[in-house]
Amino acid sequence: MTQPTFETALAAYQAAKWSTASAEFTTLYQAQQTPELNRYLAVSLFQDQQYLAAEQIAAENDGAYLTSDTWFNWRLTIALHNQQFIFARELCELPQAAAWRSAGIQRITTAEQTASTQLAATQNVIAKQFYHLGDAPLREQQHRLLRAHQLPLAKFLQGTRYLLVDPFLHPLLRATLLEELYRLRVNLTVQLHWLDDQVHTVATRDLIGVTQGKAAQAALVYLQEQIAQNNPGLATNVRQTLNLQLMLLYPFADEIITQPQAWVDWLAGRPLDQTVSETDCKVIADWQKRLTTHLEALFAAVNDENSENS
Numbered sequence: 003m004t005q006p007t008f009e010t011a012l013a014a015y016q017a018a019k020w021s022t023a024s025a026e027f028t029t030l031y032q033a034q035q036t037p038e039l040n041r042y043l044a045v046s047l048f049q050d051q052q053y054l055a056a057e058q059i060a061a062e063n064d065g066a067y068l069t070s071d072t073w074f075n076w077r078l079t080i081a082l083h084n085q086q087f088i089f090a091r092e093l094c095e096l097p098q099a100a101a102w103r104s105a106g107i108q109r110i111t112t113a114e115q116t117a118s119t120q121l122a123a124t125q126n127v128i129a130k131q132f133y134h135l136g137d138a139p140l141r142e143q144q145h146r147l148l149r150a151h152q153l154p155l156a157k158f159l160q161g162t163r164y165l166l167v168d169p170f171l172h173p174l175l176r177a178t179l180l181e182e183l184y185r186l187r188v189n190l191t192v193q194l195h196w197l198d199d200q201v202h203t204v205a206t207r208d209l210i211g212v213t214q215g216k217a218a219q220a221a222l223v224y225l226q227e228q229i230a231q232n233n234p235g236l237a238t239n240v241r242q243t244l245n246l247q248l249m250l251l252y253p254f255a256d257e258i259i260t261q262p263q264a265w266v267d268w269l270a271g272r273p274l275d276q277t278v279s280e281t282d283c284k285v286i287a288d289w290q291k292r293l294t295t296h297l298e299a300l301f302a303a304v305n306d307e308n309s310e311n312s
Contacts, residue, residue: 023042044056048083053084067093074102074106075106081093082110087110089151091186092185118154125154128150131146132150140304159183163190163193166180172296180194180252184211202254222241264283
C-alpha cells in the first residue's frame, strides 16, 4: 500500500474526500505531530463526522489554531459541536485571540443558548453532579469536572462558587477551579476555603496564573539555573512537586514562599543558605509538612482507586 504524502492528503482535503483525507492525515500525524498536520487532521475528522476524535486531536495543540481567523474559527466550531463551552471561552480570552474575541464570544453564547434548550435534561444532570463534586471518589470527581466544561458559563460559575467553599473538596481541586476563573477572565468576587481552614474573599480580576507570581518565577529561575544544569533528573522531580505545591497554595503563594531559593533547596534536599533565618527555616519546614500531608492524601486516594480497579 502506498504511503500517503502531505500532497496526496491535501488533495483529498481540497476535494472534500473527508474519509480519505482523515485516514491519510492520521498516518502522517502519527509520524510527526506538527501544528499544520494537527489542524488538517482535526478538520478532516470533523468533516468526516468523527466529532469526538476531532476534538481530541485539536486539544493536543490548541495553540496551532491561533494563527489566523480561519483556523481559530475551525477550533471554535469543533469545540462547540462537542459542547466544550468553557474551553471555548478560555480560548477566546487568550491574548493571541484578541482580534477574534468578540465574534467568538457571540458564537459561544448562541451555542450555549441552543444547548440549554435542546439538551436541558442532560445539562441538569451534569450540573447536579458537578455541584456535588465532593461526594464522589477522586476519579469520578475528575470525570465530573471535565463534563462540567459542557455547561454554559452561568451554570459553571454557579457550581464553582459553591465548590470553592466546600471544605470536603480536596484543596487541589478548589485551586483548579479558581485558576479556571482566571483563565475565563471573569470579574467576580468569590469566597475560597483555603489551606488555613479560613474563608478568604478573592477578586477574580486580580488573579494571575499559578506560575506567574513573583515567588513562583523566582523559584523556577533558581531551579533552572542552579539545579537543572547539573542534575536534570532531580530538577524534573523538584519541578513536579513545586508545581503541585504552587497549585495548593494558589492564589497566596507569594505570601507563603517568601524565600523561593531556600524553598527549592529544601525540595531538592540541599543545605539551605546560611543567610536564611531560623524563623524562615521553620516556616518552610512547617509548610512543607502541611503540603506533604495534602499530597499524600491525594496520592493515597489515587492508589486506592487504582487497586480497586485492578
